[in-house]
Amino acid sequence: MTDPEDRALTWSFNRRAFIGGAAGTVALPLVAKAAGDANTAAVAADLSLPVDVTLQINGATRPLNIDIRTTLLDALREHAGLTGSKKGCDHGQCGACTVMVDGRRVLSCLTLALTVQDQPITTIEGLSQGDQLHPMQQAFIDQDAFQCGYCTPGQIISAIACVKEGHATTDGDIREFMSGNICRCAAYPNIVAAVKQAAPAVSDEQKG
Amino acid sequence: MRPFAYSRPTDANSAVQALSAAASANSPVADAAIQALAGGTTLLDLMKLDVMRPSALVDINPLSDVWSAVNLDGGNLKLGALARMSDVAAHADIQKNYPVVADALKLAASPQIRNMASLGGNVLQRTRCTYFRDVSYENCNKRNPGSGCAAMDGFNRTHAVLGTSGQCIATYPGDFAQALIALNATVEIIGKSSARTVSFAELHRAPGNSPQIETTLMPGELISSFSIQGRWPRSTYFKVRDRQSYEFALSSAAIALEVQDGTIRDARIALGGVATVPWRARKAEGLLKGEKFDDALASQVAEAAFEDAVGSKHNAFKIALGKRVVARALHQAAAMEI
Ligand SMILES: Cc1cc2nc3c(=O)[nH]c(=O)nc-3n(C[C@H](O)[C@H](O)[C@H](O)COP(=O)(O)OP(=O)(O)OC[C@H]3O[C@@H](n4cnc5c(N)ncnc54)[C@H](O)[C@@H]3O)c2cc1C
Ligand code: SF4
Ligand code: FES
Ligand code: FES
Numbered sequence: 001m002t003d004p005e006d007r008a009l010t011w012s013f014n015r016r017a018f019i020g021g022a023a024g025t026v027a028l029p030l031v032a033k034a035a036g037d038a039n040t041a042a043v044a045a046d047l048s049l050p051v052d053v054t055l056q057i058n059g060a061t062r063p064l065n066i067d068i069r070t071t072l073l074d075a076l077r078e079h080a081g082l083t084g085s086k087k088g089c090d091h092g093q094c095g096a097c098t099v100m101v102d103g104r105r106v107l108s109c110l111t112l113a114l115t116v117q118d119q120p121i122t123t124i125e126g127l128s129q130g131d132q133l134h135p136m137q138q139a140f141i142d143q144d145a146f147q148c149g150y151c152t153p154g155q156i157i158s159a160i161a162c163v164k165e166g167h168a169t170t171d172g173d174i175r176e177f178m179s180g181n182i183c184r185c186a187a188y189p190n191i192v193a194a195v196k197q198a199a200p201a202v203s204d205e206q207k208g
Numbered sequence: 209m210r211p212f213a214y215s216r217p218t219d220a221n222s223a224v225q226a227l228s229a230a231a232s233a234n235s236p237v238a239d240a241a242i243q244a245l246a247g248g249t250t251l252l253d254l255m256k257l258d259v260m261r262p263s264a265l266v267d268i269n270p271l272s273d274v275w276s277a278v279n280l281d282g283g284n285l286k287l288g289a290l291a292r293m294s295d296v297a298a299h300a301d302i303q304k305n306y307p308v309v310a311d312a313l314k315l316a317a318s319p320q321i322r323n324m325a326s327l328g329g330n331v332l333q334r335t336r337c338t339y340f341r342d343v344s345y346e347n348c349n350k351r352n353p354g355s356g357c358a359a360m361d362g363f364n365r366t367h368a369v370l371g372t373s374g375q376c377i378a379t380y381p382g383d384f385a386q387a388l389i390a391l392n393a394t395v396e397i398i399g400k401s402s403a404r405t406v407s408f409a410e411l412h413r414a415p416g417n418s419p420q421i422e423t424t425l426m427p428g429e430l431i432s433s434f435s436i437q438g439r440w441p442r443s444t445y446f447k448v449r450d451r452q453s454y455e456f457a458l459s460s461a462a463i464a465l466e467v468q469d470g471t472i473r474d475a476r477i478a479l480g481g482v483a484t485v486p487w488r489a490r491k492a493e494g495l496l497k498g499e500k501f502d503d504a505l506a507s508q509v510a511e512a513a514f515e516d517a518v519g520s521k522h523n524a525f526k527i528a529l530g531k532r533v534v535a536r537a538l539h540q541a542a543a544m545e546i
Contacts, residue, residue: 047211047212047213048211067211068211068212068214069209069211069212071252090256091253091256091257092249092253092321095318095320098320104323105319105320105323106320106323106324107249107320107321107324110247110248110249110252110253110321110324111248111252111324112214112245112248112252114214115216115245115248115267115269158319158320161319162319165319167319175453176452176453177319179318179319179452179453179454180317180318180319180320180321180454181318182454
């Protein structure tokens with residue numbers, strides 16, 4: 001184990017070396033704070049300082065102060081206290097982190113939080129009306145469409161989008177357009193059944 | 209992931225200014241210290257893996273208003289570089305007039321990724337070579353020039369059989385690029401002081417002795433759009449992979465035919481999953497022109513397409529597979545009802 005004081009020294013050394021290096025190579029008038037602020041010129045900033053980011057999550061405005069590198073997934077889970085969206089791979093390979101941004105399903109693990117500040121975000125926590133589950137949530141329960149449940153929040157968000165995109169007309173279509181959500185427990189047949197069960201209600205919701 | 213400075217310019221000029229700020233004329237664009245951020249599905253993935261280490265990101269998404277247009281006027285096709293894969297794949301006129309474009313996009317990645325990913329970012333995606341993606345391997349000439357190639361004596365089942373060099377055998381992983389190269393697309397590029405148009409076939413560079421240089425783009429340059437002349441209703445994209453969906457190609461073929469009274473007037477073939485760069489099979493195409501299509505011709509063309517292929521320890525199966533993919537895709541295109 002490294003002695004804490006040593007560690008502190010190493011850290012401050014690396015940090016200073018990095019900032020020095022960065023200031024030398026990046027002759028850009030960029031500053032972390034300029035995030036939402038187009039074309040803003042400013043002096044070189046300390047990139048390790050957190051930035052202010054405001055997200056619109058499930059209809060609520062959530063001001064956060066986060067590291068510039070924070071993904072939307074980490075912002076939701078670690079900073080906004082919304083742990084429904086899951087981290088399976090963190091590399092775009094599983095779909096467990098699927099959320100809606102501006103009505104489109106996307107992977108929150110490959111989205112930087114500060115890039116989606118003006119767009120409405122919907123997570124699994126935003127689907128129910130009080131105690132009334134969303135029809136897709138209810139369908140997953142009715143059809144036994146999960147075992148461990150880890151992939152389920154991503155599956156449900158994706159399933160709603162799948163119906164709204166018009167891709168829930170046949171079993172084959174559902175399988176293809178749900179293929180971005182991997183289920184390690186292989187609940188696939190039940191997931192297809194759940195999407196079919198909820199499809200009419202989700203289409204109505206879209207029309208109405 | 210390493211920290212980075214972030215900016216979000218709202219017009220193309222400011223974007224190229226920001227991107228050129230630290231551009232040194234000779235450094236390959238893939239290693240540039242300042243990277244454009246579009247959908248982020250390649251860039252953020254590789255930054256998390258520490259394979260790409262930009263010190264600044266220029267978020268070009270505000271340019272989407274102008275750069276995501278899809279235009280089919282005058283019998284040609286123009287696709288904005290910030291158009292999203294899903295939107296272009298779902299475009300009814302593209303499905304009808306350029307099925308190879310719609311199919312190549314639809315069969316790529318997943319619905320979520322296609323919603324995020326831009327066409328410009330798509331053609332510039334990096335190889336999926338596992339040794340390239342894992343920085344614990346020292347020897348990767350692409351990531352670490354001069355260090356050797358771990359894949360050559362390693363596990364190379366998914367690697368390329370065409371366009372390889374003694375330095376690198378990494379496969380170009382994308383699908384859409386095969387449609388573009390088959391249809392003789394051009395790429396519109398803007399830089400700090402000027403704009404230029406190049407043939408899509410000139411965008412990517414085979415590995416040769418410098419696998420770290422993947423394209424002819426210079427740092428600071430942005431792709432603004434892709435253009436295709438004419439309509440290609442008899443065209444298709446056929447893709448074989450380890451699983452049915454959400455997977456890169458082991459072997460794929462983009463085919464476009466122009467048939468008049470049963471005779472093939474023009475033919476285009478591009479291969480995916482088997483080559484180091486988007487790959488046009490020109491010699492094989494030549495065999496089709498002026499001929500009537502049949503089984504024997506399809507086999508002959510498929511043989512020609514892989515004539516120069518060289519397998520490594522685990523990927524020689526791609527040569528046999530690739531030929532079948534070409535023959536099958538040709539049949540598919542020939543049988544299309546236009
Ligand atoms: C799990 C997974 C599976 C996938 N499967 C497939 C598949 O089957 N087939 C397939 O084709 N792809 C597949 N992909 C790759 C995916 O399609 C690409 O990551 C995506 O298209 C990249 O686009 P983007 O907008 O997200 O690019 P970004 O990640 O934003 O950018 C990629 C690179 O291009 C540069 N760039 C972006 N736009 C421009 C521009 N306009 N001008 C100049 N430079 C620019 C960036 O600076 C960066 O270096 C898969 C990806 C993942 C994660
Ligand atoms: S094949 Fe290319 S990318 Fe893969 S390890 Fe070898 S040099 Fe690196
Ligand atoms: S956690 Fe985002 S795709 Fe796996
Ligand atoms: S229910 Fe366990 S991963 Fe899908």
